[in-house]
Amino acid sequence: MEKFDWCVRTxxxxxxxxxxxxxxxxxGYKQVAGSGINSVRKSWSVICSGSKDEIAVVRSFLKAHVTASYWWVNPWGEQKLYRIKADSIRPNFINGNFVEIAFTFEQAFAP
Incomplete structure (x- = not known):
């Protein structure tokens, strides 16, 4: 299984x-219980930036992992499975060769 190893912006x-x-x-009494075995789901909105060639590789990884899970260590230091949220990949060309790409990781619970 692949791992997302690129640096993300703070x-x-x-x-x-x-x-x-x-x-x-x-x-007034309310009864509350967790729903299912994976009742807490995490997502992360992140940005990578770099040269057009570097970000083209990241973009390719992102497109390939909308439907396939991968490992990522989040800022809390937790390694978990994620997928890319389908409508979240947004490249922004700052100038001719510098690109920022924003996207969202959604926690996955199976490959």
Whole structure:
């Protein structure tokens, strides 16, 4: 299984989705439980930057991993499986040879 090894810019943003099942009762009591064995799902919005040739390699990896999982060590130091969110790949040409590419990692639980 491949690993995402490129450096990402500082400022990566984590989003946690916690899936729950809830029951609200008339007396104000609320029952809350985790939903499923993977009830917490993480995603990370990140940016890589570099020369057009360097970022072309990153872009190719991103496109290939919308449907295939890969390993990535997030800023917390946790190595987890991720996939690229399908509609998140956004290259930005700063000048003729310098490119920033923004994208989102979504946690995966199987290859």
């Amino acid at each position: 400022g990566a943003t984590e989003e946690l989705d916690v899936f729950t099942t809830q029951a609200q009762f008339g007396d």
